[in-house]
Amino acid sequence: MxxxxxxxxxxxxxxxxxxxxxxxxxxxxxxxxxxxxxxxxxxxxxGGSSGGKGQGFEVSKTGDCRICLIGYPSVGKSSFLNKVTKTKSEAAAYEFTTLTSVPGVLEYEGAEIQIVDLPGIIRGASEGKGRGRQVVATAKTADLILMVLDATKSSDQRQHLEKELEAIGIRLNKEKPNLTIRLKKTGGIKLNSMTPPKNIDEKLVSSILKDYKIHNADVMVRDENVTVDDLIDVINEKHVVYMPCLYVYNKIDAVSLEEVDRIAREPNTVVMSCEMDLGIKDVIEEIWYRLSLLRMYTKRRGVKPDFSEPMVVRRDSTIEDVCNSIHKDFKEQFKYALVWGSSSKFGNAPQKCGLNHKVHDQDVVSIVTK
Missing domain, CATH: 4.10.860 (DNA Excision Repair, Uvrb; Chain A)
Structure with a gap:
């Protein structure tokens, strides 16, 4: 090492x-x-062990999705967890209060959202300092990163955390590069593109691939702005994750209104004060929006749907996904589905559809089996 x-x-x-x-x-x-x-x-x-394991880090992923709280010590992660879940994570006004990962469950709009409070990240976490290796390995399992920042401190805290996460393969609020690498047995390395890329050429691509012991491959670039970093990410795709991130600035009660307004206007940002109970609901609503979850309701034949217990699925889910959520063998008995709601082309009347039909938020679904 x-x-x-x-x-x-x-x-x-x-x-x-x-x-x-x-x-x-x-x-x-x-x-x-x-x-x-x-x-x-x-x-x-x-030694072949899991990178996310270690004392206090073996947290099973439960609920409909997982959020990881990332931030330096004493920025308010534990206080936020205590506010929005029934879990009590120790909070205090000194650094490194949380020494292990602490899970809690936020119940919202019928969904169970697991929130994991990770130990405060320190600079150099990507190089294994502190408990950095375990922290970042756990962070890679999240559906959303909640980066908690201190509104009273300098703006470079965010840049340093982004740099740490970037170094260990977590790409925040970025799309996957429009570039593919197809391995082959012979023929060397060839770079293909619709428009010549501005930042890379065949010589550079070939040299980098050979450094990874890739000597024969077709590289297809579909975006002229693809960079060297994008190429490296695609080579290491098993170790890189693209993840939405919400930046949450705490302690806004300790700065001026002008500063709060400036911070709140930054992209992907919300503000709050755990101490004063300000903005907590806004943070929760933004979390729900960023997770892209849908509520839908199941209905048995001849029985009214139960609107008190929605089934929570991801955006762009299909009837097949709904069947898999109910039981892994359910779709084997599938005949057709009846759907009421905005995804039905008949308005208030049910639409008969198959496994590929995409459901919308608050749809009612009745599945008919063989």
Whole structure:
């Protein structure tokens, strides 16, 4: 591990000393590829064990989805968890109060949303400092990252956390690169594109792939703005996750109204004060929106639907997904479904449909079996 850290440090030093211009693009691209490879080696589980395990980190994923609270110590993660769930995570005005991951359940709109309060991240977590390895491994299992920040501190706290998460393969509020790599047995490496990419060429792509021991592949680029970082992410796709992130600034009662207004206007951002009970409901509503969950109701033949207990599914779910949520063998007996709601083309009348029909929020579904 020490040798890997030394190599990472050497590459980072060389990159910082190298001026960024057209002449150095190729060299910097190769360095980025090597840096990503060493970071992956550093964060891979030791001895075949799971990277997310360790005392206090074996939290089973339950409920309809999982949120992970990420942030530096003493920013209010534990206080928020205590406010919105029945779990009591220790909160205090000193650093590193939470030493293990603490799960709680937020019940909202019929959904059970698991919230995991992770230990405060420190700088260097991506290099295994503190309990960084376990923290980031657990964070990769989330459906949404809630980055809790201190409104009274400088704006670089957010940048440092984003940098830490970026280093271990968590891409916040980003789409997957429009680039594919198809391995083949012979023929070398070929770069194909509709429009020549602006930031990479066949020589650079070939050099980076060969550093990963890939000597024969077809690389298809469908976006001219694809970068070296995008290429490296696709090579390491098993270790990279693209995840929505909501930035939550706590302690707004301790700053001016002008500062609160400025922060609240930033993208993907909400503000609150756990101390004063301000903005908590707004945060919960934004969480619900970001998770893209739908409520739907099942109906038995001849019986009115029970609107008190919705079934919660993901946006763009189909009748097949609904069947799988009920029981893994349910679709084997499927004949057809009747759907009432906005996804029905007949308005208030039911639509007869098959497994591929997409459900909408608050639809009523009756499944007919063979």
């Amino acid at each position: 020490v040798n890997i850290l030394e190599k990472i440090k050497e590459i980072q030093d060389e990159m910082s000393k190298t001026q960024k211009n057209k002449a150095t693009e190729y060299h910097l691209g190769l360095l980025k590829g090597k840096l990503a490879k060493y970071r992956r080696m550093l964060l891979e589980p030791e």
